[in-house]
Amino acid sequence: MASSTTPAAEPVLKLDLHAGGPGRVLGPIALTLSPGETLALTGPSGVGKTSLLRIIGGLDHCFSGHREATAHIAMVFQEPLLLPWRTAVENLTVIARISREEAELWLEKVGLAGLGDRFPHMLSLGQQRRLSLARAFACAPELLLLDEPFVSLDPSLASDMMTLLERLIADRPCATLLVTHVRGEADRLAGRILRMEGRPARILEEDQNTQARFQIAVTSETTSGSQQPTCR
Numbered sequence: 001m002a003s004s005t006t007p008a009a010e011p012v013l014k015l016d017l018h019a020g021g022p023g024r025v026l027g028p029i030a031l032t033l034s035p036g037e038t039l040a041l042t043g044p045s046g047v048g049k050t051s052l053l054r055i056i057g058g059l060d061h062c063f064s065g066h067r068e069a070t071a072h073i074a075m076v077f078q079e080p081l082l083l084p085w086r087t088a089v090e091n092l093t094v095i096a097r098i099s100r101e102e103a104e105l106w107l108e109k110v111g112l113a114g115l116g117d118r119f120p121h122m123l124s125l126g127q128q129r130r131l132s133l134a135r136a137f138a139c140a141p142e143l144l145l146l147d148e149p150f151v152s153l154d155p156s157l158a159s160d161m162m163t164l165l166e167r168l169i170a171d172r173p174c175a176t177l178l179v180t181h182v183r184g185e186a187d188r189l190a191g192r193i194l195r196m197e198g199r200p201a202r203i204l205e206e207d208q209n210t211q212a213r214f215q216i217a218v219t220s221e222t223t224s225g226s227q228q229p230t231c232r
C-alpha cells in the first residue's frame with residue numbers, strides 16, 4: 001500500500017550565522033523558516049534586527065557562517081523606498097516587471113485605485129506603505145522580509161495595514177519575517193515570535209526562553225553561500 005505521507009516542504013531559509021553586522025553586532029544565530037510560516041522578530045532598538053534582515057535578504061555579505069535562501073525575496077523597509085521620479089503604476093511595472101494592467105489591479109487590491117499616476121510625494125505615508133506592499137507582493141516572493149512596516153502609523157491605520165497584509169498573504173502565500181517593536185502586531189500576525197538580545201546579539205524563542213535556531217529554506221531556486229568574515 002502506498003504511503004500517504006507528504007514530504008515536508010523545503011525551508012525557504014536556512015541561516016547558520018557565526019557573526020556579522022556592523023561592528024559584529026550579531027553573534028551566533030541559527031534560523032530556519034518554512035514556506036508559508038510567519039515569524040516575528042522583536043528586540044530592543046539597536047540590537048541588530050535590521051542588520052540581520054539585511055543578511056537574510058542578501059543585501060549584506062559581511063558575515064561568517066552559512067546562508068541558504070530562496071532567490072525570490074522581497075523586502076519592505078520602514079521607509080517605503082519608492083522611486084521618486086516614477087509614478088505609482090511605474091513603481092510597480094518597473095520593479096516587478098508587470099504590465100500596466102496588472103499594476104492597476106495591484107493598486108486596486110491595496111486600496112489605491114485611481115492613484116496610479118501620482119508620484120510618491122503625492123501619496124500619504126500610509127498610501128506609500130500600501131504601494132510598497134503591493135510592489136513586494138507583485139514580485140511573487142517566496143520569502144517576504146518586513147522591517148517595521150507599520151511604524152509611525154496611527155493605531156487604526158496600522159490595524160488596517162495589518163488586515164491588508166493578512167489578505168495579501170492569504171491570496172499569495174509566502175514565508176514572512178516581520179520585525180516589530182509592537183507585541184500586539186507580533187501576536188496578531190506571527191505563528192512564532194523570536195526575540196533578539198545582547199551584544200553580540202542572539203535569538204531567544206519567546207515564551208520558552210530557549211535559544212532558537214534560525215533556519216531558512218527555499219522551495220525552488222536557491223542561493224547559498226558560506227562566508228568568512230571580511231568586514232568590520
Ligand SMILES: Nc1ncnc2c1ncn2[C@@H]1O[C@H](COP(=O)(O)OP(=O)(O)OP(=O)(O)O)[C@@H](O)[C@H]1O
Binds near residue numbers: 044049
Ligand atoms: N551602516 C552602519 N554603520 C555603522 N553602524 C551601523 C550601521 N547600521 C547600523 N549600525 C549599528 O549597528 C547596530 C544595529 O543596528 P540595527 O539597525 O540593525 O538595529 P535594530 O535592532 O534594527 O534597531 P531599531 O529597532 O532601532 O531599528 C546599531 O548599534 C547601529 O548603530
